[in-house]
Amino acid sequence: MTVSARRSVRRAYEAIERSGRPEVWTTLRTRDEAEAAADLVDEAGEAGANLPLRGLTLAVKDNIDVAGLPTTLGLPAAARVPSADATAVARLTAAGAVVVGKTNMDQFATGLVGTRSPYGAVRGSRLPTLVSGGSSSGSAVAVALGLVDIALGTDTAGSGRVPAALNAIIGVKPTLGTIPTTGMAPACWPYDTITAFARDIETAVAATALMRGPDGIDPGVREAPAGLRLAAPPRPAVAIPAAAGLESLTPDAHRAWDASVERLSRLAEVTVVDIQPLLDAARLLYGGAIVAGRYTAAGGYVEGGAGLDPTVTGIIRSARDVAGWEYVRDRQELDRVKAAALQLLRGADALMLPTAPGHPSLEDVAAEPVAANSWLGTFTNFVNLLDLSAVAVPAGQLGPDGASGDFGVSFVGRPFEDQVVVDIASAFVGARPSPEIGDPGLELAVFGAHLRGQPLNGQLVDAGARFLGEIRTAPEYRLFALATDPPKPGLVPARDGASISGELWRISTAALGTLLGALPAPMTLGPTRLSDGRSVVGFGCTADALTGAHDITATGGWRDYLASLV
Numbered sequence: 001m002t003v004s005a006r007r008s009v010r011r012a013y014e015a016i017e018r019s020g021r022p023e024v025w026t027t028l029r030t031r032d033e034a035e036a037a038a039d040l041v042d043e044a045g046e047a048g049a050n051l052p053l054r055g056l057t058l059a060v061k062d063n064i065d066v067a068g069l070p071t072t073l074g075l076p077a078a079a080r081v082p083s084a085d086a087t088a089v090a091r092l093t094a095a096g097a098v099v100v101g102k103t104n105m106d107q108f109a110t111g112l113v114g115t116r117s118p119y120g121a122v123r124g125s126r127l128p129t130l131v132s133g134g135s136s137s138g139s140a141v142a143v144a145l146g147l148v149d150i151a152l153g154t155d156t157a158g159s160g161r162v163p164a165a166l167n168a169i170i171g172v173k174p175t176l177g178t179i180p181t182t183g184m185a186p187a188c189w190p191y192d193t194i195t196a197f198a199r200d201i202e203t204a205v206a207a208t209a210l211m212r213g214p215d216g217i218d219p220g221v222r223e224a225p226a227g228l229r230l231a232a233p234p235r236p237a238v239a240i241p242a243a244a245g246l247e248s249l250t251p252d253a254h255r256a257w258d259a260s261v262e263r264l265s266r267l268a269e270v271t272v273v274d275i276q277p278l279l280d281a282a283r284l285l286y287g288g289a290i291v292a293g294r295y296t297a298a299g300g301y302v303e304g305g306a307g308l309d310p311t312v313t314g315i316i317r318s319a320r321d322v323a324g325w326e327y328v329r330d331r332q333e334l335d336r337v338k339a340a341a342l343q344l345l346r347g348a349d350a351l352m353l354p355t356a357p358g359h360p361s362l363e364d365v366a367a368e369p370v371a372a373n374s375w376l377g378t379f380t381n382f383v384n385l386l387d388l389s390a391v392a393v394p395a396g397q398l399g400p401d402g403a404s405g406d407f408g409v410s411f412v413g414r415p416f417e418d419q420v421v422v423d424i425a426s427a428f429v430g431a432r433p434s435p436e437i438g439d440p441g442l443e444l445a446v447f448g449a450h451l452r453g454q455p456l457n458g459q460l461v462d463a464g465a466r467f468l469g470e471i472r473t474a475p476e477y478r479l480f481a482l483a484t485d486p487p488k489p490g491l492v493p494a495r496d497g498a499s500i501s502g503e504l505w506r507i508s509t510a511a512l513g514t515l516l517g518a519l520p521a522p523m524t525l526g527p528t529r530l531s532d533g534r535s536v537v538g539f540g541c542t543a544d545a546l547t548g549a550h551d552i553t554a555t556g557g558w559r560d561y562l563a564s565l566v
Contacts, residue, residue, distance in 0.1 A: 086183025158380025229464025359405025
């Protein structure tokens with residue numbers, strides 16, 4: 001059922017009024033403006049426009065441009081009013097989402113606590129005495145409180161994941177360069193990305209998928225490799241840290257982690273790895289020369305003026321005098337650790353980590369602002385530095401009756417293997433089928449030994465192919481049982497043909513090329529027409545293979561034929 005955009009906007013503003021959380025926002029769009037935008041969405045939808053986000057409301061972190069609304073970076077004196085939306089915002093609104101407002105953040109996106117803002121500390125959504133996490137604090141709380149459906153954050157050191165964990169929502173942190181950052185103020189180039197928050201993984205992934213792809217402006221957008229895996233295997237291999245890597249967890253968080261591992265073991269093969277090299281790399285973000293990127297991004301603002309957060313100012317000013325040789329040294333170290341990280345993931349489809357080691361209070365952070373922030377980033381700081389993808393999901397509450405806060409885990413994967421990570425995270429939270437993030441690939445129709453449960457299906461699984469569903473051909477094919485090992489059917493076009501059952505998969509172009517190169521005679525790959533009129537690549541066979549073969553067309557498909565033999 002189609003949801004009215006106007007009705008959704010009205011509900012959003014009513015929820016905002018009831019919430020009593022002014023610190024969530026830096027700027028709210030007027031209700032009249034939002035309703036006018038919603039009316040345009042509804043009119044376009046009624047006229048037949050494809051609007052997958054119609055009926056959903058959107059909040060935008062205040063370092064991402066929305067035309068006509070101030071972008072402040074968490075500093076009122078830095079405010080400017082852009083004339084154009086950021087690419088990511090434009091893509092979501094073009095899909096039907098309606099922007100409600102701009103959200104509060106740790107100043108200059110420097111922090112994981114959500115308290116470093118002249119607009120006020122953003123309190124935890126469930127327990128207001130605890131921090132919300134940052135720097136995408138307002139965005140996460142707006143989603144968690146049900147004020148909006150989707151919110152955009154950014155992530156350099158964990159700002160799209162830590163607030164997700166501390167507010168029990170989903171945070172999708174894509175591979176760097178897959179979403180254009182046009183219209184987003186950098187925090188520490190080139191380690192920044194736009195992220196999506198939502199209360200369910202389907203919505204967060206849908207928003208991420210719509211934002212991805214080049215815009216012709218951002219030179220940092222990257223193309224995925226040709227041999228990309230498009231799915232996690234049915235029972236993935238997931239690595240977890242050895243005990244020594246978990247020493248920063250609070251006792252309550254450790255109990256929640258143990259429960260998460262037990263839950264994971266029911267859906268994946270679990271292996272234990274030493275993550276110390278990753279934890280060491282994390283320290284380079286603030287403890288090394290990489291922090292120079294912070295001064296490049298915000299140094300012009302911190303040399304004086306009202307509204308500056310003292311902790312943020314201290315961090316950024318300290319980066320002013322980094323020497324060039326120090327920066328090169330630390331980039332070299334990052335390259336070394338990046339190679340070690342990929343080696344650590346060898347044989348695993350993803351790494352599961354605690355997103356945060358605990359949930360501190362506002363009082364804790366006020367007492368130790370730098371130490372508390374560093375502690376929160378223990379398991380997130382290294383992810384962008386090492387060019388990894390991640391999805392953060394809720395994983396329970398801390399303490400008796402959740403009195404100590406919320407806990408979450410993150411699934412971390414290789415660059416561009418966002419879909420693999422999404423699949424594993426979806427299985428963990430019980431979302432079936434897993435939503436698609438929109439990776440490119442070719443559709444492949446299979447009719448015999450490559451079907452699920454058949455002897456050669458492992459070739460597709462190993463290639464990272466993605467099962468899309470059951471299909472039937474147009475009624476113009478005949479199916480034969482061939483004398484091959486293992487037994488295979490041969491599909492051939494015929495004037496007196498019938499509709500044959502099969503499966504449709506999506507596979508990367510490189511993987512399809514590998515499959516074709518290893519394809520034994522008499523099998524072929526070629527165009528196959530489906531019952532819905534589409535033409536896709538499908539398995540067939542050469543005409544000479546039919547000599548002595550048994551015509552099994554009447555069974556309707558290979559599985560039905562095999563069942564008839566029992």
